[in-house]
Amino acid sequence: MLRISNGRIYDPANGVNGAVRDICVNAGKIVAELPAAAKRIDAQGMVIMPGGIDIHCHIAGPKVNLARKLQPEDHRLDVHPGTAVTRSGTGGIVPSTFATGYRYAALGYTTAMEAAVTPIGARHVLEEFHDIPVIDKGFYVLLGNNVFLYDLLKAGRREDFRQAVAWWVNATKAYAVKLVNPGSDELWKGRRNANITDINENIDSFDLTPLDVIKAFIETVNDLGLPHPPHIHCNNLGRSGNYATTLDTMRAAEGRRAHIAHVQFHSYGGEPGKNPTSKGREIADYINNHPNITADIGQVMFGKATAMTADAPLAYLLRGISGNKWVNADTECESGCGIVPFTYHEKVYIHTLQWAIGLELFLLSKDPWRLVLSTDHPNGGSFMMYPRLIRLLMDRDFRNQEIQKVNQKAIRQTVLADKLDREYTLEEIAIITRAGPARALGLKDKGHLGVGADADVTIYDEHEDKEHMFSTPRYLIKDGVAVIEDHEFRCDHEGRVLHTAPAYDAAIENSIKPFFEDNYSIVFENYAVTDRYLHHHQVIPTVLER
């Protein structure tokens, strides 16, 4: 039992905007009242928000571990000593599992979603999740280049397709369905590293276009009632002129729910092969006017990053630019993958343009509930950059000062040249880092502090410098346990795995099994992940089950 008194509360989902009132916590939940004798935290002069929620990051699993192994030079510079209650680890752009959990917690975050997992790698992700302390986590399973599902679509077996998608979500213990550059894998693996650039183009050997695939998933995932709509990494990421593909993809939703991942990387004008321009306004306008669409920004932050993506052709393109070491990893029947360490420089035109387009999208957004914060960690920069990003949004003078330091030619392409006045309020920050992601994810018990919510609470010392303020919460309450008190870890804590389990007809296995025998290298019966990998977990009901 814990009572938090005298703090200013920002709980946008319940319309609380800076009011001073008590928050009561019991048995891991927010409750209405507690006996007077309950332990008390005096939060005088402090700001209270629900625990932060990262809707799109890469923190665990096969590709993340490859990227970790790839960069010893980066770990060496940023060690993470253990304490009497916490494990040690290493940091850098791809931290070890323990460091990942503790560092998210130390920023005030209590939930993070791993955004791209091959089905065959699901077991690996869950093993790593077990070693990511404090926070709750879930993952999105990559189905957008799945050969078996393509076979079903090609044959027009839409009902079987729907059953198979539901089967795969269950078999992997996923939270949501992810599409990455649909159609590209066949060309990348099968046609000498080619890529698909037009979503109306036929995907090799399948009588099918990326647009067909996108539409099928939007329809099916919405019909299944998964708490989060299809999470889409659009085609043509990073390419000049790609905003048209992004708009076409959003239009394909035809009013049904869809989430566009790291939309900054998909908001470029210009001719393919030439320098990009900004189409931030066009993308922001479309999202502003279409309440069925949610998106996360994928903000670029200057400094070290690592491109790690199921979009293998993109990683190869980046390798050509950076000349850096490169990992490619093909997963049978399911996915491609590419990894390239990368650094964003403030004097480089394209890097500055990317940075500026992210800020443009934030500043032109009219609905913070639907355009939420991410750096696509570690693709645009580390999640450790969130406090700095928050300051860029909240502090106009700081932003204008930073704009002076970067490539001015790029700035002139964007609305930042107009020195926009907008400053995000604490309430809006609470929306783009908590309440908004929770709503987009369909997590009813998270992202708010109403009675019955998960007792995931962050308490910040109020400070003029918002980067400083959001870097070090004074308290972090996870499931009602004060994990951080006075900026120090007081105990270790195991968060939950969040997943969903849509109903399906088991007869679909009769279709999937023969495909395994012919195409996979492991036995069908050894493929589905059993509950023993879940440990501490929670099934989030589908819309149909609520």
Place this chain on the structure above:
Amino acid sequence: MSDNIRTVEHATCTFCGCVCDDMDLTVDMDAKRITKAKNACTLGRAWFAEHTIEDRPFALIDGKAATTEEAVEAAAQILVAARLPIIYGLSDTTCEAQRQAVAICDLMHGNIDTTTSVCHGPSGIAFQGVGESTATLGEIKNRADLVIYWGGNPAESHPRHFTRYAVTPKGRYVPNGRKDRYVVLVDVRRTPSAPVADLFIQIKPGHDFELLWALRAFVKGRKVDPNLAERTGVSLATMEDLVKRMKSCRYGVLFFGMGLTMTRGRHFNSGAVLALATDLNEFTHFVAKPVRGHGNVTGADNVVSWQTGYPFGVNFSRGYPRFNPGEYTTVDLLARGEADAAMIIASDPASNFPRPAIEHMKRIPVIALDTKPTDTTQLAKVAFTTSTYGINTSGTVYRMDDVPITLRPAFESPYPSDEEVLIAIKNRVRELLTKKRTRFPNLKVA
């Protein structure tokens, strides 16, 4: 044979890095013995047949029979008293046990290393330097039309590598299986794998790097020193022909073994083979893959990496992980006489390490966890008998291509698993360390 027969379908063989998961086991439950292993290769059949329950003490302390509990106490006391305790092995146990081993090391600020450091450690180092284009084995089965083996003899070390994954199986884009593939073997001598290849290239021992570098030059259209033919034992025409095949295939793969990583050049050799595969992606799709030996050595690499950021050779002396092969690798720590206690898990370094390392093992207290008596358990002060992963206990293993698989045990063992022993040691070490690190352990605070 008794009537008490059980069958276990879709069991997994953990003998080698192929980790084939299509075993159908027939188990005599009374005799506690696997009598038949359908689909297993000769190595797999021997693995399943050999593991029975022998009547051995649960543990030995100084050669005398002891209970597991007594041995846990003795082991914890040794580890806590040591200034630089080291943990080594781990490639023949589950990921669940490996996680506990790293946890113990983190607690006691010791050193942890796996058998990777004496097999594909150089490939791990090369990976950090140049990256890797790679694939799961099913992708190779479905797509590879050019398969090159370099410095390995899978016919004897990984018999089903050819038949289940890479050479003979029919795949989606290679519907005729073997007929749709061109197979090359590069090695210093004609091994039993050679008849499988369409082209066998015999290279002079110790000259792999030169040949790989020459191939890279040909791929990039550069001139090559004609003397290389004499030095490597491979004609320039053969090199050019191979390069032509590599550039014109649709999906090529380079498998490499310890013939490359543990001979002259080591991580330079691995780096060269990885760089060659990377270069070829300018022309076609090309991947490379180390052919790993032990059943879960790939799991060890993964677990140690996700917990520490580094794949092997990790030191916690300062309270956080540091990596430095040559300094924190086990052979070196032992040969230099730095380690003052060792815990060896599922490995037998006393039978295969260099003599100075073994000599030092004899001077320090050694704790061993193994399913059978080995040279290492013989010299150990504390030796645990543990059950066998994949036969008696479940858990997770990673195939050589990083695909995780859950084990299906065949019959129960009276002995505890490595994981159970390690959890008990961890808990006791934590208790002892809490006392040791508290300045006034007996002071009562009001």
